[in-house]
Every structure is written in structure tokens, then in C-alpha cells.
Amino acid sequence: MTNVCLDCGKCCLETEMILSQEDVKRIINNFEGEIEQEDFCNISSDGFLQLRNNDHHCYFFDTLTKTCIIYDTRPQGCKFYPLIYNMKEDKCVLDEDCPKPSVFYPNINERKKTCLEIIKFLKNQLKINF
Ligand code: SF4
Ligand code: SF4
Numbered sequence: 001m002t003n004v005c006l007d008c009g010k011c012c013l014e015t016e017m018i019l020s021q022e023d024v025k026r027i028i029n030n031f032e033g034e035i036e037q038e039d040f041c042n043i044s045s046d047g048f049l050q051l052r053n054n055d056h057h058c059y060f061f062d063t064l065t066k067t068c069i070i071y072d073t074r075p076q077g078c079k080f081y082p083l084i085y086n087m088k089e090d091k092c093v094l095d096e097d098c099p100k101p102s103v104f105y106p107n108i109n110e111r112k113k114t115c116l117e118i119i120k121f122l123k124n125q126l127k128i129n130f
Contacts, residue, residue, distance in 0.1 A: 004103045005067075011081055011098060012061035012068065019049040020125035023075040030073040048126065051075065076121055083111060085118050090130070092118055 024037055037049075040059040044050040052059045060070045068074050077084075082098035083105055085091075092115035094101040105111045122128040 004100060007066060008099065009057075009061060009063075009066040011078075011095070012058040014056055015051045015053060015058040015061075016044070017051045017058070017075055017077045017081075018044065018126060019051060019075050019077070020121070021049070022125055023077075024049060026073050027070055027075070031070065076125070080114060080118050080121070083114050083118065085115075085122060091115075 019041060024041065027040070028035055028037065040052050042050045042052045057063060058068075060068055060074070062069050068078070081104075082095040082101045083092055084095050086093045092111060094105060094111070098104075105114070119130070123130070
């Protein structure tokens with residue numbers, strides 16, 4: 001399902017995507033060329049590793065092709081997207097910024113299944129307790 005995002009890339013603009021240590025290691029180990037954590041990571045105000053923006057878009061977003069240059073090894077949060085966990089509402093929601101969320105999550109069962117994976121990811125890899 002890699003073609004559904006063509007000509008969009010909205011979620012890669014002004015990204016605030018949180019990264020796990022596993023994400024960072026996987027990206028560095030698979031990147032073609034030299035790259036260091038500081039090149040693509042910031043520390044969020046909550047103390048989490050976060051994707052860095054360059055000129056208002058994710059470090060890994062190619063503005064010409066509007067694609068992710070590390071698609072296969074992109075952060076886990078980008079793989080879950082547009083399903084995200086809303087801490088305030090304490091539940092998974094489809095991000096309103098994505099114009100075609102139903103393409104990725106066509107039914108409630110898909111959302112429920114991925115929501116469990118998101119919660120596991122948040123607990124195990126980001127060490128967030130609910
Ligand atoms: S996931 Fe949604 S917002 Fe992101 S590029 Fe695809 S269609 Fe656009
Ligand atoms: S890592 Fe890729 S999919 Fe994730 S925000 Fe950056 S460009 Fe978009």
C-alpha cells in the first residue's frame with residue numbers, strides 16, 4: 001500500500017513524530033551514507049527523541065518526489081500513522097491531518113488491532129505508563 005500517499009506527504013511536514021531507540025538504531029544501521037543521531041533527532045519538550053525538521057519538513061522527506069527516503073525503515077510511529085494515540089482522550093484516533101485515513105484503516109477491527117500494537121509500543125519502547 002505504498003502508492004496511496006503519492007502527491008500528499010502532509011504528515012511529513014512539521015513532523016513531531018516520537019522515535020524509540022530501536023527506531024534510531026534501525027535508521028542509522030540501514031541508511032545509505034553517513035548519518036548520525038543528531039542529524040535527524042531532536043529532544044522534545046517531554047524529553048523524547050523526535051524527528052527533526054529541515055525547512056518545515058521531516059529530515060527524511062524528499063520534497064521533489066514527496067516521498068520518504070527511508071520508507072522501509074521509517075519510524076514505527078510513521079508505520080502506525082494515521083492511527084495515533086491521543087493521551088488527553090486516552091484512546092487511539094485517526095489523525096485529522098491525513099486526507100485518506102480510511103484507506104489505511106478501513107474498519108474498526110483494523111483500528112483496534114493496531115491500537116493494541118501502538119499501546120504495546122508506547123509501553124515497551126517508549127516506557128510510557130498509562
Ligand atoms: S499517511 Fe496520510 S497524510 Fe501521510 S502522506 Fe499518506 S495520505 Fe498523506
Ligand atoms: S520518517 Fe518518513 S514517513 Fe516519517 S515523517 Fe519522515 S519522511 Fe515522513
